[in-house]
Amino acid sequence: MSKENKQMEKIISLCKQRGFIYPGSEIYGGLANSWDYGPLGVELKNNIKQLWWQYFVRSRDDMAGIDAALIMNPKVWEASGHVSNFNDPLVECKKCHERFRADHLEKNECPSCGGEFTESKQFNMMFRTHLGPVGNDENIVYLRPETAQAMFVDFKNVLQTSRQKPPFGIAQIGKAFRNEITPGNFIFRTREFEQMEIEYFIPVPLDDKDWQKHFDNWLKQMHDWIAFVGIDTKKIHELDVPKDELAHYSKKTIDLEFDFPFGKDELYGLAYRTDFDLRNHEKYSGQNTKYRDQQTNEEYWPHVIEPTFGVDRTLLAVLCSAYREEDDRIVLKLDPKVAPYKAAVFPLMRNKLELVEKARKIYDNLRKNYMIAWDDRGNVGKRYYSQDQIGTPMCITVDFDSLEDNTVTIRDRDTMKQERVKIDELHCHLERQIIG
Ligand code: ATP
Numbered sequence: 001m002s003k004e005n006k007q008m009e010k011i012i013s014l015c016k017q018r019g020f021i022y023p024g025s026e027i028y029g030g031l032a033n034s035w036d037y038g039p040l041g042v043e044l045k046n047n048i049k050q051l052w053w054q055y056f057v058r059s060r061d062d063m064a065g066i067d068a069a070l071i072m073n074p075k076v077w078e079a080s081g082h083v084s085n086f087n088d089p090l091v092e093c094k095k096c097h098e099r100f101r102a103d104h105l106e107k108n109e110c111p112s113c114g115g116e117f118t119e120s121k122q123f124n125m126m127f128r129t130h131l132g133p134v135g136n137d138e139n140i141v142y143l144r145p146e147t148a149q150a151m152f153v154d155f156k157n158v159l160q161t162s163r164q165k166p167p168f169g170i171a172q173i174g175k176a177f178r179n180e181i182t183p184g185n186f187i188f189r190t191r192e193f194e195q196m197e198i199e200y201f202i203p204v205p206l207d208d209k210d211w212q213k214h215f216d217n218w219l220k221q222m223h224d225w226i227a228f229v230g231i232d233t234k235k236i237h238e239l240d241v242p243k244d245e246l247a248h249y250s251k252k253t254i255d256l257e258f259d260f261p262f263g264k265d266e267l268y269g270l271a272y273r274t275d276f277d278l279r280n281h282e283k284y285s286g287q288n289t290k291y292r293d294q295q296t297n298e299e300y301w302p303h304v305i306e307p308t309f310g311v312d313r314t315l316l317a318v319l320c321s322a323y324r325e326e327d328d329r330i331v332l333k334l335d336p337k338v339a340p341y342k343a344a345v346f347p348l349m350r351n352k353l354e355l356v357e358k359a360r361k362i363y364d365n366l367r368k369n370y371m372i373a374w375d376d377r378g379n380v381g382k383r384y385y386s387q388d389q390i391g392t393p394m395c396i397t398v399d400f401d402s403l404e405d406n407t408v409t410i411r412d413r414d415t416m417k418q419e420r421v422k423i424d425e426l427h428c429h430l431e432r433q434i435i436g
Helices: 003-017 039-058 075-079 148-153 155-162 208-228 276-285 311-322 353-367 380-389 400-405 423-435
Strands: 021-023 035-037 063-065 087-092 099-101 121-124 127-130 140-143 168-177 192-202 236-240 252-260 263-274 303-310 323-326 329-332 343-347 372-374 394-398 407-412 418-422
Touching: 003 021, 003 311, 003 323, 003 329, 035 039, 039 063, 039 168, 039 192, 039 208, 039 311, 075 148, 075 276, 148 155, 148 168, 148 192, 148 276, 192 208, 192 311, 208 236, 208 252, 208 263, 208 303, 236 263, 252 311, 263 276, 263 311, 276 303, 303 311, 311 323, 329 380, 343 353, 343 380, 353 372, 353 394, 353 400, 353 423, 380 394, 394 423, 400 407, 407 423, 418 423
Parallel strands: 063 168, 343 372, 343 394
Antiparallel strands: 021 035, 087 099, 087 121, 127 140, 168 192, 192 303, 236 252, 252 263, 263 303, 323 329, 394 407, 407 418
């Protein structure tokens, strides 16, 4: 096994052992490429989503959020082009019958057995189901393959209720479903995943420079976010997607790729969708989807710049950036902002009641504001080892001196240095650590 694959195996195994991510439906033998986030995984994932929302929505006055139904009227997917265009080229090996995405293959022979392929067929990746009890063609609906369309469909409602005007954005975080031909690489490519998306509406560009300035600005903001959330920026690469590979709605796309242990692949995308979506929704719905400028009375379809972020891929890139093996420990050097636990509290010894009571008080007090771990098993060394593995930025130990002078020892995850801090100052200390 290559060094890179070994690292991926180690991360997957750590995730399972420590409660970040488990294989889905495990007691039934699993379900191919489905994963469940455990107690620490859900904290890490929620932290990422909350930070993103704070960063791109709440802290700005040109953004509005929505949370739309994920089953939408099927006409939405006709208008968006997904019914006719959301296809991947599928080939099947004539010998072993394994199926592959033709555009992901390096050679024209089966990587598993060397067999010959069938002609490539277009396979639509939308998940279909039926609305209501009768399973006929009239009530086919789709699980949304992207969150984006709700931002277009709700565009007029948001305009009327939020007093925004272009340039402004609508943001949403939510699940999306794609019947991927070849899911894999842990949580990198799954059939059910989460997206954080923004549709940023701009006035009709007068020339190319007009939309390019918004596009470049968003590209910069995406890079800034990547650094902010603790992804290794040295492993990020821009891919200007060639014209013949652009999605059906896009005039320009830049993918931000990350060096995952299994290779360089897409983390995020930034696309210029022009007025493709709003224009088509007007055509298919018969409703006016234009913005009316109150001052000039002019009506137009704003153009759209779309920065899109996969939640699960963010989490994987964060984990890969944080994972380290050092002399005698494994440590997740997570940014304290995303770390599941902000601190752990230990009584030096579990059988000394005074120590346990004092530590418990500190734990209960800090827990009102932060996720805090408690550990009184084994010795302090083992507890440090265990907290390092899950990325807890600091460990607080209550010892006999604490009973005398109301101070505790704080041990830093990254430097492993210890310092004495007054119990009264723990809150400030934690706050400083998290904000950085
Ligand atoms: P890919 O080329 O990897 O199939 P895409 O270009 O089709 O991805 P987009 O349609 O741009 O992806 O989706 C936006 C974002 O959603 C991606 O940048 C990625 O972070 C995430 N994403 C897309 N498909 C999946 C998937 N199957 N599993 C997990 N995340 C995904």
